[in-house]
Amino acid sequence: MVATLVTLGSVVPASADTFTLPPLPYAAEALAPVIDKETMQIHHGKHHQAYVNNLNAQVANFPDLATLPLEAIMSRVSRYNDAVRNNAGGHYNHQLFWQVMAPPGQGGEPSVELFAAIKRDFGSVEAMQTAFNQAAASRFGSGWAWLILDKNNKLAITSTANQDNPLMDVVEVQGTPILALDVWEHAYYLQYQNKRGDYATAWWKLVNWHKVNHFYHIATH
Ligand code: MN3
Numbered sequence: 309m310v311a312t313l314v315t316l317g318s319v320v321p322a323s324a325d326t327f328t329l330p331p332l333p334y335a336a337e338a339l340a341p342v343i344d345k346e347t348m349q350i351h352h353g354k355h356h357q358a359y360v361n362n363l364n365a366q367v368a369n370f371p372d373l374a375t376l377p378l379e380a381i382m383s384r385v386s387r388y389n390d391a392v393r394n395n396a397g398g399h400y401n402h403q404l405f406w407q408v409m410a411p412p413g414q415g416g417e418p419s420v421e422l423f424a425a426i427k428r429d430f431g432s433v434e435a436m437q438t439a440f441n442q443a444a445a446s447r448f449g450s451g452w453a454w455l456i457l458d459k460n461n462k463l464a465i466t467s468t469a470n471q472d473n474p475l476m477d478v479v480e481v482q483g484t485p486i487l488a489l490d491v492w493e494h495a496y497y498l499q500y501q502n503k504r505g506d507y508a509t510a511w512w513k514l515v516n517w518h519k520v521n522h523f524y525h526i527a528t529h
Pocket of ligand 1: 351490492
């Protein structure tokens with residue numbers, strides 16, 4: 309007796325996933341010696357991939373996730389569950405984080421326009437960096453430090469817990485992020501162990517000012 313083959317009318321290919329992991333904009337080893345290759349491989353390939361997978365799993369519960377830009381999901385994140393908040397946040401935050409870093413020596417410097425705004429709002433680049441590192445150091449547990457353009461079009465430093473970010477309608481200080489630092493232990497522990505401050509200080513060697521300048525320009529025009 310010949311078995312009857314049952315074929316599905318349509319097969320949804322894997323590429324139909326709403327959210328996908330973008331490739332790193334540089335090789336995993338390119339940020340060494342500030343961030344080592346293994347940390348980058350695990351952080352991007354395992355952690356960021358998990359946020360993408362877990363966010364895709366929520367599309368069945370909230371079909372509008374498939375139709376909205378990530379930034380729009382953030383601005384109305386209070387409508388969803390914690391899984392969307394954590395994983396859409398994780399996806400957005402890491403996409404930004406990879407972009408605002410470059411191999412040491414390749415990141416350029418603040419544009420004339422951004423430099424003037426930093427001077428206006430913090431006094432100097434060094435004072436801004438000190439405030440940023442203070443925010444990174446004082447964030448209890450897991451989270452992020454941010455340089456944002458706030459609702460008054462001024463630059464401000466803030467930090468958020470877990471995978472929250474300043475675009476979310478659930479956070480205290482809202483604004484447009486132009487620079488982000490991941491201070492979860494998974495971002496630095498292999499190389500820096502418990503020395504989060506050393507990681508934050510060294511990380512400035514990686515800042516991709518070309519991108520930060522661009523994000524500032526977009527946010528202000
Ligand atoms: Mn991370």
